[in-house]
Amino acid sequence: MHGKSSRVPIPQCPSLYDNLIGSEDCVMLADALQGYTDLRELHIGNNPIGTQGCQALATALRDHSELQELLLINVGVPAAHAVGAGWPEARDVQWSEERELTRGVEREKQGDQLAEHADAMSTKEETITQLQHQVQELGTKDETIRRLGNQLAEHADAMSTKDATIRRLSDQLAEHADAMSTKDATITQLQSLFNLDLNPARFEEKKRAKDHEGKPIKGAFGKLYRSTFAGHDVALKEVDDVEERPRLQHLLEAMSDTATSTSTAAQSRVPDKRVLREVAVLASLRHPNIVPFLGLCHDSDRSTLAFVLSWAENGSLYDYIHVHKKHISNVEKLRILSEVAAAMEFLHAHDVVHRDLKSPNVLLDASLSAKVADFGLSAFVPENASVVSKVVGTPLWASPEQLLGYDIRADTDVFSFGCIMWEVWLNTKPWHHGEYSGERISGRTLGDKYKAHEYLPLDVEEGRKMEGAFKALLRGCTRP
Incomplete structure (x- = not known):
């Protein structure tokens, strides 16, 4: 069915099968049935009339006293339920919904897809309606539209002369993105090489280091621990109140930072610039007579940063x-x-x-x-x-x-x-x-x-x- 007619001859026992009508057609059919009271039977099978179509049929047919049989075949369980919910309990009318068990799952999926399509079509129709209103409002402004069209054409000509520049900039951005990707990969490798993010779980038998009187050693930097890492005795020089571990870029900034300059590294969430200086020196310079630096261990739960050094x-x-x-x-x-x-x-x-x-x-x-x-x-x-x-x-x-x-x-x-x-x-x-x-x-x-x-x-x-x-x-x- 296509379009709407207020008076269309309808047989007493119409049968509609195999995708003959859809949800919207069913709504129009229900509207047409409002004026007929001598309908005896209605058979609808294998048609995607949906919940909306079934509800419309139930509303239109609930007062048809001559209706003896309403047969719905393979219209989907939700649609049949919609008819049942809208049908008067007092009416002694037989109706059924038959469904092939072997195709049940496929029918449900098709029903969901049709529902999604209906929603999309509804949104599309609303958008089209809005555009139609806008076009109607602009109906008397043809001259303005033509003028704007000419301006757009001129603008398009001007923009076309800039395509080469845009393409060149796009190529430069692509090259920059590749360079940044390579840089990020290099930074990750260097951070791994310098062990700047050792897992706290790798340290065994962590104990407070004590002086000759048996008192825990604590300096200006924080606490000193003795532990085992990869089978070797190590010293953990622990600094408190460090929310984030120093990143490689912070260390590079610390290496270029002079005593009189202000570095972005000094403004990072690492609280003390001394931490950055010490990490930068130990990580970048290796010598037999400089204390061996094995890495950093940041504990985010305790907000501590530990220098992992060889035990003296x-x-x-x-x-x-x-x-x-x-x-x-x-x-x-x-x-x-x-x-x-x-x-x-x-x-x-x-x-x-x-x-x-x-x-x-x-x-x-x-x-x-x-x-x-x-x-x-x-x-x-x-x-x-x-x-x-x-x-x-x-x-x-x-x-x-x-x-x-x-x-x-x-x-x-x-x-x-x-x-x-x-x-x-x-x-x-x-x-x-x-x-x-x-x-x-x-x-x-x-x-x-x-x-x-x-x-x-x-x-x-x-x-x-x-x-x-x-x-x-x-x-x-x-x-x-």
């Missing part, structure tokens, strides 16, 4: 000499000092200034090999830069420039190394000799002494002597 069996050089009071032969002293010097030479060759070199930051492994550690105050310095910053290290080992607030240069580490030489050779903490042995000297007092050109003594101290060459080297490190 003999602790720091400071503790070995002053706390445990271990004897070191002159040969071993010279070897340890030469190893520290080799590490510092390597750092300076790669434009890194430590800025906090001291015996507590020199670790000793099981064979008493020296490993320089703690790069939180270190800085990457451009090759042509003369001034580093004004960061103050630890007073007993700090250079005069650091204590007096002067501009710091790379040779500030040389002065600190001289203090370590003096300390190791004489088994005495810097500025704890003679008259200073019973007092704690302040950084301000040391600054005043250096300003007055008073330095650690090079002569006999407590019956110990320095060789001439050693004394000359120490003088070169600690005297202007």
Whole structure:
């Protein structure tokens, strides 16, 4: 059926089979049946009349007193249910819905598809209706439309001259996308290579490291743990309040960041720029006398970041000499000092200034090999830069420039190394000799002494002597 007619002759027993009518046709048929009361039978089979069509038939036929049989075949269970729901219970009329069991699933799917199609067609019809209204409103504006059409044509001509530029830019964007994809893959590989995201579950038997008195070790950085990783003893230097692990791009920014510049890495969710500096140095520079860096372990649940370092069996050089009071032969002293010097030479060759070199930051492994550690105050310095910053290290080992607030240069580490030489050779903490042995000297007092050109003594101290060459080297490190 196509179209709507108010008066169409309808036989008393019409039969409609095999896709003869659809849902909309059924609605029009129901409308036409409103005016007929002598309908005896109605057979509809294998037609996608849908729930809407069946509901319309039920409404139209509920008052047909002469209707004896309403037969619905393969119209779908939902459609038949719609007829049953709309049919008066008092009417003694036989109706049925037959359905082939072997094709039931397929019929249901077809019904769903038809329902979706009906919804889409309904939306499409609404859109068409809206467009028709708009066209009707523009019916008297042909001249305006023609003018706009001419303008669009002119605009199209102008745009056509830009196609080459657009294609060129598109090609450049595609090349840039390929480059970025390659860069992302490279960054992922480098992060994996440097072990910047180790799984916390890989560390076994994690225990707090303790000092010689059995007290847990806790420094300015946070807590220190001893654990096992891949079968080796490691130190976990744990930093608190780190919401995100440092990314490779943060480390690259830290490597190019000077003491006076403001880096985006410093504004990241990593709370302390010292963390970025230390990771950047340890991850990028490997040397036999720099503490081995094994990776980073970020625990998002606890907001902690752990530096995974090789375990130093003999602790720091400071503790070995002053706390445990271990004897070191002159040969071993010279070897340890030469190893520290080799590490510092390597750092300076790669434009890194430590800025906090001291015996507590020199670790000793099981064979008493020296490993320089703690790069939180270190800085990457451009090759042509003369001034580093004004960061103050630890007073007993700090250079005069650091204590007096002067501009710091790379040779500030040389002065600190001289203090370590003096300390190791004489088994005495810097500025704890003679008259200073019973007092704690302040950084301000040391600054005043250096300003007055008073330095650690090079002569006999407590019956110990320095060789001439050693004394000359120490003088070169600690005297202007």
